[in-house]
Amino acid sequence: MKINTVTHVNNNPYREKENTFMxxxxxxxxxxxxxxxxxxxxxxxxxxxxxxxxxxxxxxSKAIGEGSYSIEPTEIAKKMTAFWETRT
Known part of the structure; x- marks a missing residue:
């Protein structure tokens, strides 16, 4: 014997009130x-x-292109150590 599944009707009374409220x-x-x-x-x-x-x-970029840009390693090292000292 085969039992048919119950079909659900999309009837939600709360949903209807929600639409009429606004x-x-x-x-x-x-x-x-x-x-x-x-x-x-x-x-x-x-x-x-x-x-x-x-x-x-x-x-x-102009200084780098001309080759006149120079880096001071001691200044970079000082700034790096100061940065990491404040982090600890």
């Missing part, structure tokens, strides 16, 4: 918005670190 205006998808404060906008305008960095990179 007004139609709030059902619309909201778009993402980004708001930057005026203080942050002023900081972005006055902060010229990117220009300074570009100038430094240009001067370093």
């Amino acid at each position: 007004p139609k205006e709030s059902r619309r998808k909201q778009e993402d918005q980004l708001r930057i404060s005026t203080e942050a906008q002023e900081l972005l305008k006055t902060h010229s670190w990117s220009a300074d960095r570009e100038e430094r990179i240009a001067s370093l």
Whole structure:
């Protein structure tokens, strides 16, 4: 004898109430918005670190290209030891 499986009906009364609870205006998808404060906008305008960095990179690449760029090993060693001393 074969027993047929019970078919489930997708009837959820809580789901129906959920849909009627929200007004139609709030059902619309909201778009993402980004708001930057005026203080942050002023900081972005006055902060010229990117220009300074570009100038430094240009001067370093020029010195490397000319062959006049030299590295001081003692200065590098001092900075490395100072860095690792603060880490421990």
